[in-house]
Amino acid sequence: ISRQKRTHKIILPCFIGGRSVSRAKSIVNKDGCYFDFPNDAIRILDAMTRSSRDERIVIGKPVLRKIPVGTKIQLPYHIVERNLHSVSIPIIKSNFIAPRQSTPKGLRFPLAAKAVVRSVVHKRSSGAVILDIASRGQLNDTLRRFSHMFARKLEGVYVQPMAKPGTELILGYVHDALMGDVYIAGIGGSFTEDVHDIGFYVGKPDLRGAKAMLAQLRHTSIITSIDVPFVAHQIVRLSRLIHRHPEIIELDLNPFIAYRRGGIAVDARIVTMQT
Structure with missing residues (x-):
């Protein structure tokens, strides 16, 4: 970090090593960002070497200061x-x-495991998500299974505690070339494309607009089973993030598990484009 500040050269730190590099990650994360995958750093570096003119600041406060x-x-x-x-x-x-890293200590079971494979878009249907892993032995079996399924395409695995069951929603945003900012809310998880029950809002939603999105859903039973004000507030918060970072062109929380009180995102994706 100090070298980057002195020389203004671009640095792309990548840490592999689990808990042994956790302190280094926390230090870098205060003033910048790091990469879990070498492919991320290589892809950005390649883009920069092909187009080094007219650069913009990337989202957040990364050590990688600019991208084309x-x-x-x-x-x-x-x-x-x-x-x-x-x-x-x-x-x-x-x-x-x-890949090939031993499972870290201190994990709390049951867990969900998600393979990181860039060519896989629909993780559940592709076998890239395993739920309700009850022990370290089952987790090791899952890691071996992912390694066998995806081979060299496997960039790593994210593990997280299982969320308690609730109503799976998708909350998202896309910048459309014709319509501009479009926000969505609807039935999420593995049912997103099959059910296709989605509410839309064009523009920046306030709390009233966010609630109106949820009211568009055909499955009205969903409204009675979730904390509508809480979910609406999350949509408004998404719009604040978009307003802060106009380089975001796609964002989705899928699934966002909603409860009668509160809710939590268990997976998320953000795509940016510098303009």
Whole structure:
């Protein structure tokens, strides 16, 4: 960090080593960002070497200060978590396990495990998500299974505590070339595309607009089973994040598990493009 500040050179730190590098990650995270996957750093570096003119600041406060205009980037998951925390959106804490890394100590079971494979979009249907892992032995079996299924495409595995059952929603945003800012809320999880019950809002939603999105859902029983004001507040918080960072072109919390009181995101994705 001190070298970057002195020389203004771009530094792309990548830490692999589990708990042994956790202190280094926390130090870098105060003034910048790090990468869990070498491929993330390589992809951005490649884009920068191909287009070094007219650069913009990337989301957050990264050690990587600039990326080229027009570069589309899916942010590393730990940066997604940090940005959601910045607007007080609750998300379950995840731990990253690199390929061939031993499972960290102190994990609380049951767990969910999610394989990180860039070519896989629908994780559940592709077998990249395993739920209700009850022991360290089952977790090791899951890691071996992912390694066998995805081979060299596997970049690592995120593990997180299982959330208590609730109503799975999708809360999201996309910047459309014709309509501008479009926010969505609807039935999420593995049912998103099958059920396709989604409410929309064009523009920046306030609390009233967010509630109106939820009122558009055909499955009215959902409204009676969730904390509508709480979910509506999360949509407004998403809009605040978008307003702070106009480089975001796609964002989704899927699933966001809603309860009769409160709720929490268990998976999230942010895609940015510098303009």
